[in-house]
């Protein structure tokens with residue numbers, strides 16, 4: 001009923017708007033929700049779904065359910081109080097860079113409805129670590145969160161690649177007290193050469209720089225691109241294990257333009273193949289799943305994986321979990337399906353557990369490999 005209301009009511013209105021304007025409207029609404037306990041109670045009664053079989057403890061953090069908000073939606077951590085009332089089990093804010101930056105010129109966000117996909121080249125537009133830390137400080141003086149908060153860190157565009165480690169470290173220091181887990185994002189296609197940081201030497205240098213700041217031993221994860229070849233993924237995994245990284249987020253958006261139905265972007269009129277940016281949603285789903293399988297096999301299931309890429313329903317989430325993801329994240333699915341998607345996935349996961357005779361979600365993690 002509510003999902004039909006989104007599909008036939010709200011979505012056509014939002015999709016009539018410029019994608020970034022629609023996003024800003026969504027964030028503004030969620031910001032209101034974040035600041036109002038009355039609105040949160042109303043949202044909770046509609047969107048929240050609870051079943052003890054979906055809860056688990058990971059990195060000493062309680063995840064009431066395994067479905068989280070992916071990075072890039074709440075870049076400035078402006079709506080952190082909204083995400084639990086919409087049913088998410090955790091939320092990841094950012095990407096945040098040490099320097100505030102405006103990102104790439106607009107238009108930089110495009111819908112590809114025929115592919116259930118989005119193309120974005122936002123370029124880490126965000127207010128910067130210091131401003132966001134100040135805002136989080138004042139938010140936490142009045143409110144608290146009921147779900148784990150992840151903070152995703154990236155490199156400022158103005159910082160040379162060789163100095164990247166200092167940039168990540170500065171943001172990590174400024175935001176340290178506010179995050180339950182942190183993400184080293186080295187996989188966005190929209191900051192020039194950022195993905196070169198996935199090379200083992202560069203990644204090692206960043207992780208080594210963060211280690212002494214991490215006095216409370218908070219979980220640090222690495223987010224990787226789907227476009228790395230398998231040998232490079234195995235190398236990244238080895239570095240992550242060497243530096244006792246808490247987990248890997250697989251994956252970010254893809255620069256591949258293969259198998260797209262969409263040929264041209266309606267806003268620019270240009271062939272999609274000529275437009276810079278990363279594709280999310282359905283086209284990245286299978287590669288993201290393959291990467292999860294590869295990480296699981298490489299680590300023999302010992303390194304927690306956060307599965308993300310093209311999750312639109314419970315089946316998509318289930319496939320990622322049985323491939324080895326302990327928890328999953330959603331972004332593009334939220335755009336196409338609306339906030340009811342979370343409850344739908346959670347209800348569907350419970351049905352899957354029952355159908356497989358499993359007692360809880362932990363038993364499903366990596367099931368495909370057993």
Ligand SMILES: Cc1cc2nc3c(=O)[nH]c(=O)nc-3n(C[C@H](O)[C@H](O)[C@H](O)COP(=O)(O)O)c2cc1C
Pocket residue numbers: 070071072073075094095109118120122124152185188223251252253279280281282284308309310311329330331332333
């Ligand atoms: C508009 C947009 C902006 C994004 N920004 C970020 C970002 O700042 N940092 C990041 O790590 N991932 C970012 N992502 C990638 C998502 O977190 C996710 O990894 C990817 O979209 C695949 O998931 P999905 O298919 O559910 O969207 C962004 C995705 C979209 C669509």
